Amino acid sequence: TQLLEQSPQFLSIQEGENLTVYCNSSSVFSSLQWYRQEPGEGPVLLVTVVTGGEVKKLKRLTFQFGDARKDSSLHITAAQPGDTGLYLCAGVIGQAGTALIFGKGTTLSVSS
Amino acid sequence: DAGVIQSPRHEVTEMGQEVTLRCKPISGHNSLFWYRQTMMRGLELLIYFNNNVPIDDSGMPEDRFSAKMPNASFSTLKIQPSEPRDSAVYFCASSLARGRRTNTGELFFGEGSRLTVL
Numbered sequence: 001t002q003l004l005e006q007s008p009q010f011l012s013i014q015e016g017e018n019l020t021v022y023c024n025s026s027s028v029f030s031s032l033q034w035y036r037q038e039p040g041e042g043p044v045l046l047v048t049v050v051t052g053g054e055v056k057k058l059k060r061l062t063f064q065f066g067d068a069r070k071d072s073s074l075h076i077t078a079a080q081p082g083d084t085g086l087y088l089c090a091g092v093i094g095q096a097g098t099a100l101i102f103g104k105g106t107t108l109s110v111s112s
Numbered sequence: 113d114a115g116v117i118q119s120p121r122h123e124v125t126e127m128g129q130e131v132t133l134r135c136k137p138i139s140g141h142n143s144l145f146w147y148r149q150t151m152m153r154g155l156e157l158l159i160y161f162n163n164n165v166p167i168d169d170s171g172m173p174e175d176r177f178s179a180k181m182p183n184a185s186f187s188t189l190k191i192q193p194s195e196p197r198d199s200a201v202y203f204c205a206s207s208l209a210r211g212r213r214t215n216t217g218e219l220f221f222g223e224g225s226r227l228t229v230l
Contacts, residue, residue, distance in 0.1 A: 040224075041221075042222055043155070048218070100157070100219055102147075105155075
């Protein structure tokens with residue numbers, strides 16, 4: 001059972017378009033992180049959201065944590081080819097609150 | 113500063129052989145994680161350690177898999193005997209856990225070890 005469901009699985013768009021990817025769960029997370037992974041490399045953290053309803057912006061990327069802390073979204077404005085990659089959301093689990101479980105990710109391809 | 117270092121980067125082996133993957137976490141980090149990534153299942157948590165102690169190994173698929181962390185600067189993931197379905201990219205990650213209740217610390221990943229079992 002996948003605790004974190006990401007959609008869409010694949011997204012192919014043109015440079016300049018806007019897009020939103022989603023991360024949903026039936027579980028409540030104390031915090032949620034978004035990572036970006038490029039081919040041949042490990043994931044790299046983009047942002048951590050902690051408070052229900054929180055919105056964080058990172059240049060053209062806007063992250064939102066759902067009020068119930070069960071879901072999150074990533075919106076990219078005016079996508080660029082450099083945004084191409086695998087976007088992963090991850091929720092904190094464990095009694096010690098130290099482990100992350102990941103969704104399967106959204107593979108984004110932005111063509112010029 | 114050096115990041116998480118994994119070796120080997122690539123390994124091709126035959127079914128039944130023993131495979132050992134190695135990881136050196138970032139100095140000063142007290143949590144270490146082993147993940148496996150495949151197209152079908154995504155990034156799966158196998159096991160994680162806090163202060164060199166295994167905390168949760170429920171993600172380890174079978175008894176053929178074992179992991180050790182003899183000290184704060186080294187960990188191994190061993191598969192014996194290996195099978196074709198073990199083919200995947202294995203990632204090691206480390207972080208600094210600041211407390212028991214909530215760790216919102218960043219995970220720093222290595223570049224992964226791509227394992228192919230024929």
